[in-house]
Amino acid sequence: MPMERKDIDLIKELMPCVRCGQCRSVCPVFHAKGVESDAPRGKVAIVRALLEGKLEPTKSLIEKLDQCLLCRTCVQDCPSGVRVDRIIIAARERLAALRGVPLRKKVLTRWLMPNLNRLQPLIALASRIQNLFGGKVAAGNYRRPRFRLPLIGKRLLPHLTGQTLHTLVRKNRKTRKGTQRVLFFSGCMITHVNPGIGEAVMEVLERNGVDVVVPREQVCCGLPSLAAGDRETFEGLRQQNLKVLRENDCDAIITACASCGSTLKEHYGPELPMKIYDFSEFLVDQIKMSPPLLRVEKTVTYHDPCHLRKAQKIKDQPRSLLKRIPGLSFHDVKDPDRCCGFGGTFSLNHPSLSQQINDTTVKQLVETGAELVVTSCPGCMLHLANGLYQCGSKAQVVHLAELLAASYGPMAEDGETE
Amino acid sequence: MTLSKDLLSRIEKIVGPANFFPAETDRICYATDSSLLSQMNNWMPDLVVRVLTSEQVSQVLALANEFLVPVVPRGAGTGQCCGAVAQQGGIMMDLTGMNRIVSMDLDNLQVTVQPGIVHAELNKELAGHGFFFPPDPGSTKMCTLGGMVSNNSSGQRSVKYGTTKQYILGLEVVLPTGEVMVTGGVRSRALKSVAGYDLTSLMVGSEGTLGVVTRIRLKVLPLPERRGLVIAFFDQLESTGQAVVQVFRRRLFPSAIEIMDQSAIVAANLYKPELALPDAEAMLLFEVDGSPPDVAYQAKAISEVCAQFARKVEWTDDPERLKALWAARGVVGAAAGRVKPGATRVYIGEDICVPVNAVAQALRNIRAIGAKYNVPIVTYGHIGDGNLHAAPIIDPNEAIEIEKVKKIADEIHHMALDLDGTTTGEHGVGLARAEYMEEELGFSLHVMRRIKRLLDPRNILNPGKMSLDDGPLPEK
Numbered sequence: 095m096p097m098e099r100k101d102i103d104l105i106k107e108l109m110p111c112v113r114c115g116q117c118r119s120v121c122p123v124f125h126a127k128g129v130e131s132d133a134p135r136g137k138v139a140i141v142r143a144l145l146e147g148k149l150e151p152t153k154s155l156i157e158k159l160d161q162c163l164l165c166r167t168c169v170q171d172c173p174s175g176v177r178v179d180r181i182i183i184a185a186r187e188r189l190a191a192l193r194g195v196p197l198r199k200k201v202l203t204r205w206l207m208p209n210l211n212r213l214q215p216l217i218a219l220a221s222r223i224q225n226l227f228g229g230k231v232a233a234g235n236y237r238r239p240r241f242r243l244p245l246i247g248k249r250l251l252p253h254l255t256g257q258t259l260h261t262l263v264r265k266n267r268k269t270r271k272g273t274q275r276v277l278f279f280s281g282c283m284i285t286h287v288n289p290g291i292g293e294a295v296m297e298v299l300e301r302n303g304v305d306v307v308v309p310r311e312q313v314c315c316g317l318p319s320l321a322a323g324d325r326e327t328f329e330g331l332r333q334q335n336l337k338v339l340r341e342n343d344c345d346a347i348i349t350a351c352a353s354c355g356s357t358l359k360e361h362y363g364p365e366l367p368m369k370i371y372d373f374s375e376f377l378v379d380q381i382k383m384s385p386p387l388l389r390v391e392k393t394v395t396y397h398d399p400c401h402l403r404k405a406q407k408i409k410d411q412p413r414s415l416l417k418r419i420p421g422l423s424f425h426d427v428k429d430p431d432r433c434c435g436f437g438g439t440f441s442l443n444h445p446s447l448s449q450q451i452n453d454t455t456v457k458q459l460v461e462t463g464a465e466l467v468v469t470s471c472p473g474c475m476l477h478l479a480n481g482l483y484q485c486g487s488k489a490q491v492v493h494l495a496e497l498l499a500a501s502y503g504p505m506a507e508d509g510e511t512e
Numbered sequence: 513m514t515l516s517k518d519l520l521s522r523i524e525k526i527v528g529p530a531n532f533f534p535a536e537t538d539r540i541c542y543a544t545d546s547s548l549l550s551q552m553n554n555w556m557p558d559l560v561v562r563v564l565t566s567e568q569v570s571q572v573l574a575l576a577n578e579f580l581v582p583v584v585p586r587g588a589g590t591g592q593c594c595g596a597v598a599q600q601g602g603i604m605m606d607l608t609g610m611n612r613i614v615s616m617d618l619d620n621l622q623v624t625v626q627p628g629i630v631h632a633e634l635n636k637e638l639a640g641h642g643f644f645f646p647p648d649p650g651s652t653k654m655c656t657l658g659g660m661v662s663n664n665s666s667g668q669r670s671v672k673y674g675t676t677k678q679y680i681l682g683l684e685v686v687l688p689t690g691e692v693m694v695t696g697g698v699r700s701r702a703l704k705s706v707a708g709y710d711l712t713s714l715m716v717g718s719e720g721t722l723g724v725v726t727r728i729r730l731k732v733l734p735l736p737e738r739r740g741l742v743i744a745f746f747d748q749l750e751s752t753g754q755a756v757v758q759v760f761r762r763r764l765f766p767s768a769i770e771i772m773d774q775s776a777i778v779a780a781n782l783y784k785p786e787l788a789l790p791d792a793e794a795m796l797l798f799e800v801d802g803s804p805p806d807v808a809y810q811a812k813a814i815s816e817v818c819a820q821f822a823r824k825v826e827w828t829d830d831p832e833r834l835k836a837l838w839a840a841r842g843v844v845g846a847a848a849g850r851v852k853p854g855a856t857r858v859y860i861g862e863d864i865c866v867p868v869n870a871v872a873q874a875l876r877n878i879r880a881i882g883a884k885y886n887v888p889i890v891t892y893g894h895i896g897d898g899n900l901h902a903a904p905i906i907d908p909n910e911a912i913e914i915e916k917v918k919k920i921a922d923e924i925h926h927m928a929l930d931l932d933g934t935t936t937g938e939h940g941v942g943l944a945r946a947e948y949m950e951e952e953l954g955f956s957l958h959v960m961r962r963i964k965r966l967l968d969p970r971n972i973l974n975p976g977k978m979s980l981d982d983g984p985l986p987e988k
Contacts, residue, residue, distance in 0.1 A: 109908065110856045113546045114846040115590040119630065119653035128609060129538065129562065130589065136541035143540045148554070155537045173783055173846035174856070 101145050104184045108145075110174040111138050117168035117178070122433045122451045123161055131158050134168040134178045141185045151189055159185050161444060163437035163451075164321055165400035170431070186323030195324045198245075202439055203318040204327045210286050211313065214258055217286055221256035235490075236479050245442045249449075250480040252287045259285045259292035260310050272305035274381070277344040277368070279335075281354035282314050283472035291472060294499035295350045295373055301502045302383055306348075311338045315354040318438050320361065332362060340367045348376055350495055352399035352471035353438065356406050372402060373495055374411040374470060386501035389421030394497070395464035397455070397478060398430045399471035412470055412494050419501045425462040432458065436477035448477070449484075456481035460489065467491045513601035515558050519579045523561060523603070526571045531562035531609070542586065542604045547594040547944050548858040548917070551908065555597050557584065557604035564609045566686055566726035573724065574690030576603060576972045583688075584974050585720040587628060587656030591663065592859040593942030595719045599976045605724065607658050614727065618643055620701055622681055624729045627658025643732045646673035649938070650842040658725050663940040664717030668768040668799070668841070671896030673733075675938065677716040684727035685715055688968035696729060703731060714963070719940050720974040722967050736801035739767070740811040740829040741837060744822035745792035749773075751821035752794050753872040756895055758817045759798065764810055768799040769896030770841055773875060775851050776892040776903075780840040783847035787840055792823065794875075796895065797841060804829075841892070848890035848903040857890070857903045860944065861921025864928035865899040865937030874931055878902050881923045885916045899937035941978040949979035 117134035118124055124133040131140065140158055143149040162182045169178055195204065206213070228237030228251055236250040243251075259280050276299065284292045296306045316331035335358075339347065347370040349355035355372045377383050396412055403409045409430070416424050435441065435451030456478065459467050467478055467489050479491040524532040533539065538560050544550040558581075563569050576583045582602030589596055598604050611628035618641055625634060631645070632652040638644050649655055649667040659665070661683070666675035681703065682696025695712040697705055715723055746752050756769055772780065772795045781789050789795065796818070800810035811827040818825045828834060840847075849857040866874045875891060882889035882904070893900035904920055906913040925935045925948050935945045935952060949957050957979060964971075964980040975981060 105909070106854070109854075110849050112846050112849065112857055112859065113544055113551070113589075114651065114843075115546075115588050115654040116651075116843065116846065118588060119632070129533070130541040130560075130606070131533075131538045133541075139541045139544065140537055143536075143554075149536055149540060152535075152537065154535050158537055173843035174849050175783075175847075 100184070101188070104141070104181065104188075105145060107177055107181050107184070108138055108142050111135065111176045112174055113139075114173065116171055116173060120167045120171050120431065122165065122167065122435060122454075123163060123447065125454075126447055126450045132161065134162075137162060138176065138178065138181060141181055144185065144188075151192055156189055156193070159189065161447065163400070163433055163435065163440050165433040165437065166404040167400065167431055167433060170404045183320060183323065186321070187325050188323075190323035195322055198443070199322040199324070199439060202442070203322045203324055207282060207314040207318050208327065208331055210282050211310070214286070217254060217258075218256045221254035224251075224254055227251075231483060236476075236483070238483070245445075247445055249445070250476070250483055252476055254287065255289065257289050259289040259308060262289050262293055263296070263308050272300065272303045274303070274345045275305040275307065276346045276348045276376070277339065277342050278306050278308045279312060279315070279339075279347050279349050279354055279358065279370075280308055281349065281351040281472070284351060285312075288472050288475070288493070291350060291493040291495055294493065294495040295348070297499045298377070298495055298502060299348065302377070302381055304381065307342055307344060309338045309342055315357040316361070317353050317357040320357070321438060328361075336362065336365050336367075344368060346371055346376065346380070348373055350470065350493065351473070352402035352406070353473060356401040359406060372406060372408050372411070372470065374415055375406070375408050378411040378414050383418075386419055386498055388501045388503045390419050390497065390501050391421045392466050393423045393425060393464050394466040394468050395425050395427055395459055395462040396430075397427070397434065397459060397467055397469040397474055399469055399474045400433050402470050403430070412468070415494060415498060416468060419497065425464055427458045427462055429458060434474045434477045434481070436473045438473060441477060449481070452477055452481040453485070456485055456487070460485065460487050464489055466497070468494050468497055470494050513558050513581070515581060515603075516579065519575060519581065520559065522575055523559065523572060526568050526575075527561045527563060531564065533560040533562075539604070542589065542606070543597060545589050545591040545594060545596055546859045547592050547942070548860040548908070548914075549594040549944050550597045551858075552914065553599075555599045555601070557598035558601045560604045560606060562606045562609045566684060566692060569605070569686045569724050569726055570690045570692055572603065572605065573686055573688060573973070577689055577970055580970060580972065582972055582975050585658070585662070585724045587659035588630070588654045590651045590655045591659065591940060591942065592862060593663075593936065593940040593944040595663065595940050595942030595974070595977055596659070599943060602972075607724070608656060610726065611656075613637060616641070617701060618732070621703060621733065622701065622729060622731055624727060625657055627656060627661070627725050627728060629657050631655050631657060631660060638732055639735055642735050644735045645679060645730055645732050647676045647679065650845060652842065657728055657730075661716055661725050661728055662718065662720050663938070666938045668770055668838075668894055670894060670899075670938070671769055672765055672767040677713055679731045680712055680716050680728065681731050682729040683712055683715055683725055685723035685725055687723045688970070688973040693723070717940075719942060719978055721964060721977055721980055722973070724973070736767075738804045738807045738829060739799060739801045739834060740807040740827060741834050742798040742800070742811050742814045742818065742825065742827040743837070744796045744798070744818040745790055745824040746794045746796070746822050747792065749794055749875050750872045752796055752895060753869060755796060755818050755821045756868060758820070759814055762813060762817055764800075764813055764817075766798040766810070766814065766896065767801045768797065769894070770797040770892070771795070771871070771895040772797075772841065772844060772892040773890070775888060775890040776844050776848065779848045779851050779890055780844050782850040783843065784836060784840045787836060790824065796822075797837065844890070844892050845901055845903055849905055851890060852888055852905045855905045855907050857905055858908060858917055860904065860917055861924040862901050862903060863899070863936045863939040864902070864924060864933055865897065866928055866931045866933030868895070868898045870931045870933070871895050871898055871900065874900055874927065874933070877927045878924060881920055881927070885920050887913070887916055887920060889920070894937075897937070898933065943977060946977065946979040
């Protein structure tokens with residue numbers, strides 16, 4: 095494979111790796127599979143050999159480089175500071191340039207995800223016929239397929255309400271006059287699949303005197319395209335979102351999806367027109383919060399999304415918020431660094447591996463004895479809910495914003511707690 | 513080397529298709545360990561197999577003998593001496609799948625494990641029962657017990673607890689011919705034995721040249737109730753050596769005494785900024801362990817001794833701070849590259865061991881060698897037993913830097929021998945230090961070669977390593 099300028103940059107990323115192997119001790123894919131080529135150190139060796147022309151881009155090589163969750167557990171632990179995630183993304187881009195983006199990924203990341211706003215009528219239609227495909231489980235938030243579905247198999251699907259966050263906002267929101275105004279970058283999952291989380295985010299923010307704007311024109315953050323090596327699609331989405339962000343004059347951008355948050359923070363660069371915060375980060379670090387008062391008599395644990403804990407270095411703020419909810423009994427997991435195994439399209443492309451990784455994480459969550467598993471990423475939520483359901487656990491998965499909103503209680507028309 | 517179809521299909525039958533890796537994508541991942549030498553050469557094996565039983569090991573070795581194909585046993589591949597790489601091609605035997613604790617006999621202070629178990633995993637399990645396996649390499653989170661036995665590894669606590677060999681009660685070893693041998697008594701659960709030649713000790717540190725270790729009977733010790741750490745910062749390198757000598761003279765016996773020079777302190781701060789270590793010429797870490805009053809007494813006494821020589825002394829028994837400091841010390845080697853952006857740490861000349869009272873001189877010499885070649889060298893190590901790790905920081909894509917660092921390593925190795933030390937304290941010989949063995953070992957190297965030829969007559973097991981293949985046998 096001939097070297098290009100980009101390859102030389104990539105080699106510079108590879109260089110700090112001293113092959114110490116510390117990544118073997120933390121990589122969830124390596125733990126599940128157990129062969130050196132599954133470890134980050136092995137993948138780095140494969141990328142290096144590919145660039146040096148010692149390996150050809152064979153099917154097995156592409157498969158190996160595809161089997162990375164981009165969870166960054168190895169990056170967090172790497173003494174030499176090797177950015178394995180960047181290396182894998184760059185290598186996938188190089189392979190996509192040589193061999194094209196695989197059709198299955200293209201359908202999702204180039205055609206489906208970027209066009210969800212336009213496809214909304216289809217999602218609404220799907221919500222009306224979803225009962226044909228799956229019955230409700232797990233407190234009605236999820237559905238279990240009645241038969242094996244393509245890519246999904248028999249894993250839980252989210253229950254579709256037929257609403258998007260935008261329609262809910264249009265119906266329910268009134269103009270308020272807060273001390274700050276923020277833009278909520280809600281992301282695909284919250285906008286189209288779990289709008290209830292978005293409502294909860296808005297409610298909590300408004301309860302704290304923060305007005306929220308949710309632009310309808312926002313699109314997918316682009317992480318699925320980026321992870322697939324499809325830089326072109328990612329760049330298109332990035333530009334569209336930047337345009338939307340520039341058009342809205344706000345004090346800050348808020349995200350409640352760990353993956354969206356990390357993508358905007360890291361890949362949108364200095365062109366971002368305002369500061370961006372995760373929901374929990376904003377509440378704890380940026381404003382003086384009024385305390386939630388309603389008691390929530392539940393035992394809870396918290397699952398750290400990788401893109402929050404490892405990418406955004408946010409781990410204390412969600413726990414701090416949980417501890418402010420009266421009545422809550424909090425039990426932390428033994429190993430909070432564990433990835434849930436979702437990895438976006440990873441869970442579709444490598445379902446059994448994804449499930450295997452999930453099993454270990456879910457086991458630890460169950461061991462806490464929690465009735466509620468709280469997290470900050472709708473992707474993790476879906477995968478954890480499935481894992482808990484499959485292992486027979488009765489624990490429910492909720493977003494941190496939903497739990498906080500419950501403790502603030504319903505809001506009266508005049509903005510006071512009822 | 514091309515392996516015949518017949519051999520390949522017979523090996524696949526032995527290990528099963530799930531553990532048989534002929535593809536280049538897999539093989540390239542086994543071409544290196546941490547050593548610069550392996551990075552420069554990328555010796556790819558012709559086949560990788562994962563073995564799960566000693567029977568499989570035996571069958572593969574018997575076949576390799578029949579077909580005259582080299583076999584290289586390998587654990588996690590965290591070595592730094594180019595020992596577990598297939599310089600002559602052949603079969604790479606990955607033993608990390610054999611990672612079970614076979615039995616725990618804690619009443620008799622021993623456990624039996626398979627070779628692929630990771631050191632930290634073993635100690636985590638033992639800690640749950642109040643015991644530990646004392647040797648503690650910096651690579652604890654990833655290195656395997658098999659690798660530790662094969663390299664006679666040690667680490668920070670060797671000053672009090674010694675090296676791996678002191679804890680190996682017996683081994684199951686598959687010889688290069690495929691025969692299986694149990695050392696230390698076939699049924700023994702005794703904690704000591706002088707029955708027969710000490711073949712256990714022969715195997716420990718033999719770097720996979722005499723046999724493949726498939727089972728390890730280990731001695732374990734009760735876990736100390738408490739640990740404490742004294743940290744002292746010095747303005748003079750010589751003062752560090754004086755402090756260590758005085759601590760021993762005061763009849764204090766720390767479990768570890770570590771040194772980090774100025775650049776290693778910088779590297780640790782870059783890796784874990786929350787440590788906030790102050791700038792100093794060198795820093796010593798004294799770990800003490802025992803009952804809580806004993807730890808407090810020792811820590812206080814060591815602090816008093818150090819105060820005579822050091823600019824600043826502090827001590828802690830806070831488990832979180834202890835964990836963070838040891839974590840930073842443990843990986844300072846791999847983190848060393850952070851001191852020079854755009855460069856990386858290379859493993860060459862990294863494991864000399866000198867008499868304790870020559871450590872300060874050795875540190876000065878290393879600095880002078882670095883200055884001579886204008887290459888930054890981060891140095892740290894186990895001052896308690898004189899084992900120093902020098903980490904040159906270079907751009908390995910520059911040929912001139914590679915040439916320089918080879919000369920640096922050569923000078924460091926000769927310097928260690930001149931100070932009556934050794935070229936390797938705990939990492940092993942492999943290929944990286946083979947050229948110094950004649951000078952360092954003298955006639956005993958020739959005896960080693962005789963042993964190698966006796967046990968591995970067709971020279972199929974990890975050939976080319978430790979200078980065992982080179983040179984004629986001396987005449988009578």
